[in-house]
Amino acid sequence: MGTIKVMGQGDMKFAPDVTRVSVDIDALHTTYQEAFEAGAKNTNHIKDILAEHGLDRDLAKTSRFDVNMHRVHKKVERGEWQWIVKGYKIRQTFLIELEMGCPQLTSLLDQIGREMSGIEIELGFAVSNTEDARLKVIEAAVKDAQKKAEVMAAALGKKLGDVSSVRYGNLVEEYYNGRVYDQCIASPGALCEESSMDLTPVDLNGNANVEVVWNLV
Numbered sequence: 001m002g003t004i005k006v007m008g009q010g011d012m013k014f015a016p017d018v019t020r021v022s023v024d025i026d027a028l029h030t031t032y033q034e035a036f037e038a039g040a041k042n043t044n045h046i047k048d049i050l051a052e053h054g055l056d057r058d059l060a061k062t063s064r065f066d067v068n069m070h071r072v073h074k075k076v077e078r079g080e081w082q083w084i085v086k087g088y089k090i091r092q093t094f095l096i097e098l099e100m101g102c103p104q105l106t107s108l109l110d111q112i113g114r115e116m117s118g119i120e121i122e123l124g125f126a127v128s129n130t131e132d133a134r135l136k137v138i139e140a141a142v143k144d145a146q147k148k149a150e151v152m153a154a155a156l157g158k159k160l161g162d163v164s165s166v167r168y169g170n171l172v173e174e175y176y177n178g179r180v181y182d183q184c185i186a187s188p189g190a191l192c193e194e195s196s197m198d199l200t201p202v203d204l205n206g207n208a209n210v211e212v213v214w215n216l217v
Contacts, residue, residue: 008145
């Protein structure tokens with residue numbers, strides 16, 4: 001009877017409906033206590049900025065909060081080298097998800113850049129319902145496999161019978177990620193009230209592979 005094995009490819013594009021702002025903070029402090037307290041202040045500050053723009057304070061989600069010793073390799077007496085503790089470094093990352101076309105975006109980024117030190121800001125886009133997008137890509141891959149299998153079976157003078165096995169492959173999601181500020185240090189009034197970002201994001205790609213084996217009849 002025989003079998004036929006086909007690899008189906010699902011490729012789809014999705015229009016993003018979420019703007020993602022990533023705020024990374026990297027700052028050095030004298031003591032661990034100072035670094036830890038600075039982290040708490042950063043959290044409250046960024047939430048306050050959101051509130052000032054009429055946005056929910058809880059939109060700022062923390063994805064990283066590290067406080068580590070900062071060591072430098074220094075030459076000491078008799079030409080010897082050793083590691084010296086020169087303070088404590090804090091690394092924080094806040095993720096803020098906003099609706100597409102959020103009118104407060106430009107003003108929000110400007111204020112964060114002016115009022116918070118040691119930061120980098122990145123702007124990207126995403127699909128809010130990623131699970132629905134994944135399922136659509138998988139469905140497209142299965143349909144692609146079936147179309148290919150039907151053509152191959154017909155060329156052999158056969159028809160597709162029952163499915164013998166299915167193996168799901170990789171799913172790849174590609175997000176547009178454009179850096180807005182690098183080591184952001186903005187001066188007061190850097191962006192006037194009339195300034196705004198007219199951003200047109202690229203579509204996001206979804207890719208999946210599905211290997212399907214049919215019996216031939």
